[in-house]
Amino acid sequence: MKKSLILLLVTVCTAASFAQKFDKEKLDRYLQTLEKNDKFMGSVAISENGKIIYSNSLGYSDVETKTKPNETTKYRIGSISKSFTSALILKAMEENKLSLDTKISKYFPNIKNADQITISNLLNHRSGIHNFTSDDEYIKWSTQKKSEKDLMDIIEKGGSDFEPNSKADYSNSNYVLLSFILEKIYKKSYSEILTEKIIKPLGLKNTFYGGKINLKNNEANSYHFENGWIKERETDMSIPLGAGAIVSTPSDLLRFADALFGGKIISENSLKLMETLKENYGYGLFQMPFGDKKAFGHTGGIDGFSSNYGYFPAEKVSFAFTSNGKNFKNNDIAVAILSAAFKQPYETPTFKLIDLKTEDLDQYLGIYSSKDTPLKITITKNDKILTAQATGQSGFPLDATANNMFKFDQAGIVLEFKPSEKKMILNQGGKSYNFTQE
Known part of the structure; x- marks a missing residue:
């Protein structure tokens, strides 16, 4: 029922046969x-x-x-x-x-x-x-x-x-x-x-x-x-x-x-x-x-x-x-x-996360706006979990993957924070959007 259209895309696909053993x-x-x-x-x-x-x-x-x-x-x-x-x-x-x-x-x-x-x-x-x-x-x-x-x-x-x-x-x-x-x-x-x-x-x-x-x-x-x-x-x-x-x-x-x-x-x-x-x-x-x-x-x-x-x-x-x-x-x-x-190469993902203290998240909190999109993104926390919420949308939890790096796998979103510059970069679908903390 949801309004969505998802196409399956890969950049390389060579000929393959089911005659080979399925792994x-x-x-x-x-x-x-x-x-x-x-x-x-x-x-x-x-x-x-x-x-x-x-x-x-x-x-x-x-x-x-x-x-x-x-x-x-x-x-x-x-x-x-x-x-x-x-x-x-x-x-x-x-x-x-x-x-x-x-x-x-x-x-x-x-x-x-x-x-x-x-x-x-x-x-x-x-x-x-x-x-x-x-x-x-x-x-x-x-x-x-x-x-x-x-x-x-x-x-x-x-x-x-x-x-x-x-x-x-x-x-x-x-x-x-x-x-x-x-x-x-x-x-x-x-x-x-x-x-x-x-x-x-x-x-x-x-x-x-x-x-x-x-x-x-x-x-x-x-x-x-x-x-x-x-x-x-x-x-x-x-x-x-x-x-x-x-x-x-x-x-x-x-x-x-x-x-x-x-x-x-x-x-x-x-x-x-x-x-x-x-x-x-x-x-x-x-x-x-x-x-x-x-x-x-x-x-x-x-x-x-x-x-x-x-x-x-x-x-x-x-x-x-x-x-x-x-x-x-x-x-x-x-x-x-x-x-x-179709016997094409693919990798099993790794989900290595880093453990942050709740006070470590304080530097990311706030409202971020961008010249690239009218949406604003609000960053909040619940104990040790950082949450992002775009204007008019539901919030989603972020997983910490590296210093200042967080992701939301379900939507393919990666957020990179630059606290000293009060900036945040949102990466999704091969595109990047620059945000500034208000």
């Missing part, structure tokens, strides 16, 4: 290092030619009871749900129940520009319909049950951000509306349609439309890291629908991907429609480059859950991971998984 032990060590240093909890799987060749589960599905996850532990997959919803819409098109060119005024006459917006525009985020999960108010009601009328009122009130089909911008509202369209044409709930059209035919035993998390069903709670794993709140699953309400496992996601790209869910022509990109958006798919190879897939995030899956058509290789707690960049994890899969 399971090295990938195990990489993931176990993340687990040991409280960087990742979740499950991972890789398949080749429709056969799962690697799976692993780490951390805890429930921290309070120290319950370990396994291959059938189920996670909320967030926006990966959009790939399922897109496939369902195209399947309905194949059954002559709808047309991609149909204007949504047929279903939702009260939405702004409804007579200009097509079902196709919803699928590739070109509708202009405002994304309700971007609103500040969303977090206040996201744990409350909402009816179709409630959600329609919210979407209608949100209005339009741009003229339909003039550009693309990610909006969960689009896929909530697509879910309602499916329910209207089949006269069944989204959950029933999903089960009937995809889950049962593919035998996805650990995939379903989510409800309240049930630990007895081997479902995972989700967490964020703040000097320890802190349990996250639960979005009420009446809200995300086909935009983000599906629960699954990496193994089931691989079975779904292999079936989708293998022509077992929709036709080859429909699949080509899903893969056709306009301003980086397909129908429920993104393209994910890995060196000279290209995958189609999607990322997901809801509450403390995050997920990623991709399928490489040329190599017939797919990967997926689901996480219920991360304190490290998902993109780096994905790159390591794919490097292992």
